[in-house]
Amino acid sequence: MQELKLQGLSDDALRWRLKDLAATERRIAAALLLHLAEYDRRGLYVADGFAHLWGYCEKVLHLGANQIKLRIQAARAIRDNPRLSMMLERGETTVTSIGRLAPHLAAPGAGELIEQARNKTQLEVRSLVAGIDASLRDFIAAAKR
Numbered sequence: 370m371q372e373l374k375l376q377g378l379s380d381d382a383l384r385w386r387l388k389d390l391a392a393t394e395r396r397i398a399a400a401l402l403l404h405l406a407e408y409d410r411r412g413l414y415v416a417d418g419f420a421h422l423w424g425y426c427e428k429v430l431h432l433g434a435n436q437i438k439l440r441i442q443a444a445r446a447i448r449d450n451p452r453l454s455m456m457l458e459r460g461e462t463t464v465t466s467i468g469r470l471a472p473h474l475a476a477p478g479a480g481e482l483i484e485q486a487r488n489k490t491q492l493e494v495r496s497l498v499a500g501i502d503a504s505l506r507d508f509i510a511a512a513k514r
Contacts, residue, residue, distance in 0.1 A: 391460075398464055399447075399457045405440060406448035439468040446471040450483060461487050466494040473501050 378386065405426075408414065414425040426437040443464050447453045456462045470486055473479070482501070486494050 395460055396458050399454045402440065402444045402447050402457070402464070402467075403454055405444040409441070409444060410448065439464060442471040443467040446474050450474055450479065453483065456483075456487060462489075462494075463491060465491050469494050469498050473498060 375383070405422075408425075409422050414420075414422050417425060417429070419425045419428070422441055423437055426432045426440065427434075432440065443453075446467050447457075453462065453467050457464065457467065466486060466489065469491070470482060473482060482497070485497055489497065
């Protein structure tokens with residue numbers, strides 16, 4: 370039924386609808402992550418019978434393993450860096466990029482890293498993070514000498 374309605378859309382209407390749906394998806398993703406972060410902060414998964422947030426996400430939210438890891442990382446990153454939520458809503462970053470940045474956001478310079486990742490593709494964020502990882506490995510190797 371929905372397919373027939375879509376076939377009747379003009380090209381311009383379809384283009385507009387796709388952009389609108391993508392924006393709605395970003396707003397919902399940001400809201401989901403904010404709620405997940407608060408649920409995690411309160412430790413409500415324990416009261417709901419789970420030892421970890423992972424179990425709640427899997428059994429109640431029905432997320433897949435890759436989605437769970439990514440969303441937990443992103444939710445915790447957003448909790449500690451609220452501007453990431455606004456960036457996600459505006460399309461300046463993605464859940465995947467936030468999850469990739471998350472392990473590096475506790476270090477000094479997190480704000481600068483967030484700004485460097487703004488409006489970058491996932492591949493560009495991956496390269497940015499790889500550069501940080503390489504620098505850290507070099508630092509550790511030098512410290513061991």
